[in-house]
Amino acid sequence: MRLPIAPQLTLSTVRIGLLIPLSGPNEKLGRSLLNAAQMALFDFSDSHFELLIFDTLGTSEGALEAARFAIEDGVSVILGPLLGTSISAIAPVSQAANVKVIGFSSDRTVTGEGIYTMGFFPENEVKRVVDFAVKKGKKRFAAIAPSGLYGHAVVEALRYTVTKLGAEVDQILFYDTDAKDFSDIVRELANYDIRRQALLDQRSELKEREDDIAKKALKRLEKMQTLGEVPFDTLLLAGGGEQLFAIAALLPFYDIDPKKVRVLGTGQWDMSDLGVEPALRGGWHAGPPPEARADFVKHYKNIYGVNPHRLSTLAYDATALVAVMARGEGGADFSNEDLTAKSGFWGSDGLFRFLNDGTVQRGLAVLQVEARSIKVISSSPQAFND
Numbered sequence: 001m002r003l004p005i006a007p008q009l010t011l012s013t014v015r016i017g018l019l020i021p022l023s024g025p026n027e028k029l030g031r032s033l034l035n036a037a038q039m040a041l042f043d044f045s046d047s048h049f050e051l052l053i054f055d056t057l058g059t060s061e062g063a064l065e066a067a068r069f070a071i072e073d074g075v076s077v078i079l080g081p082l083l084g085t086s087i088s089a090i091a092p093v094s095q096a097a098n099v100k101v102i103g104f105s106s107d108r109t110v111t112g113e114g115i116y117t118m119g120f121f122p123e124n125e126v127k128r129v130v131d132f133a134v135k136k137g138k139k140r141f142a143a144i145a146p147s148g149l150y151g152h153a154v155v156e157a158l159r160y161t162v163t164k165l166g167a168e169v170d171q172i173l174f175y176d177t178d179a180k181d182f183s184d185i186v187r188e189l190a191n192y193d194i195r196r197q198a199l200l201d202q203r204s205e206l207k208e209r210e211d212d213i214a215k216k217a218l219k220r221l222e223k224m225q226t227l228g229e230v231p232f233d234t235l236l237l238a239g240g241g242e243q244l245f246a247i248a249a250l251l252p253f254y255d256i257d258p259k260k261v262r263v264l265g266t267g268q269w270d271m272s273d274l275g276v277e278p279a280l281r282g283g284w285h286a287g288p289p290p291e292a293r294a295d296f297v298k299h300y301k302n303i304y305g306v307n308p309h310r311l312s313t314l315a316y317d318a319t320a321l322v323a324v325m326a327r328g329e330g331g332a333d334f335s336n337e338d339l340t341a342k343s344g345f346w347g348s349d350g351l352f353r354f355l356n357d358g359t360v361q362r363g364l365a366v367l368q369v370e371a372r373s374i375k376v377i378s379s380s381p382q383a384f385n386d
Helices: 027-044 060-072 084-096 122-135 149-164 183-189 192-207 212-221 241-253 290-304 312-325
Strands: 014-020 049-055 077-079 100-103 115-117 140-146 168-175 234-237 262-265 284-287 345-347 350-354 360-362 365-369 374-378
Touching (some): 014 060, 014 312, 027 049, 084 100, 084 115, 100 312, 122 365, 183 192, 234 241, 312 345
Parallel strands (some): 014 077, 077 100, 140 168, 140 234
Antiparallel strands (some): 284 365, 365 374
16 A cells, blocks of 8 residues: 655655555554654655655565555665565565665565665574673583574574584474473473483482481482483573573473573563573573663654564664665765675664675674663674674
8 A cells, every 4th residue: 555655856855665564463563663764764864855655564465566656656765574575575676676675574585686684683693692602611502492494593503603613512402383381392401301310210329328428418419300410501592482481481490400501592582571580590692782772762752652662673774774875975875885885884773784695784782681681791893893
């Protein structure tokens, strides 16, 4: 669906199309993206910059129709759409018209040939936090990840990064995303049955002896669940939401001690209440610098009276970027060379830059989960070094 178009173009007018779901299942998110884009419009654009809004209806077909309308209306760049399938749907028409696309998806398979995306890639997050963990002396890694494309992308990144850094991956387990009970998978990861039997055998052997040393040893074993340690010192929990909490709660139950095994996470750990689960306290994950996002949230709330959706920063940063680029000394320039500037750009989620393949690279901080807060334990970079 096409919304009312802006006033008549002048020769110097730069038109940008914003393709977002203003109806359908993602309407609420779409409205938050629109609010954020309008904020950036006010903060960074001038009178020669126009943002045209198009409703994708939350479907690939709707996105394609919106893209056609946007191109007919003379846009120089398309911001959005939200989903990878919708970006794929509009790619042929945008490429034929030589109109750049900066989408909001985290699907790296849709980028290239003038298609960029602002999404948060799990590979970047895994590399950052695993690199930090190895530098802190961690050597053996395990992971529990959801089945599907996201979980496999996380695991692939884990294997690649750990191997490159000279550490080891001990065990990888996947769970059904529809599952409600995760006891079996955590029990398997913990090698619980074997370790439990080892403890029972040790107790039985000591009971057969009646010397003081055996009695003292039995006393020490009274409060133990298992005998022996798990074969990894770091565990990556790739999921989020209720499933993350359910899995984490089972770790101490099956004698995986979070005080001995460092728990890592991904961008799906971006939740304000992680610290309510004791097993997640002290856990590490990579994410945008909190102070940058906090400024955005405050700005948004002051204008709209509510908190923004987590992904709203994507629309803000994308709109701000093209608004600034439209004001270049030589006129608007949205060339691949300018979009992939090595120095990158600073946004509401910190430092970022587009790579030649259209994916985004972000300067991430390493965050530690505290009981009531998140603590930065390794700051995000202020500049890209290469």
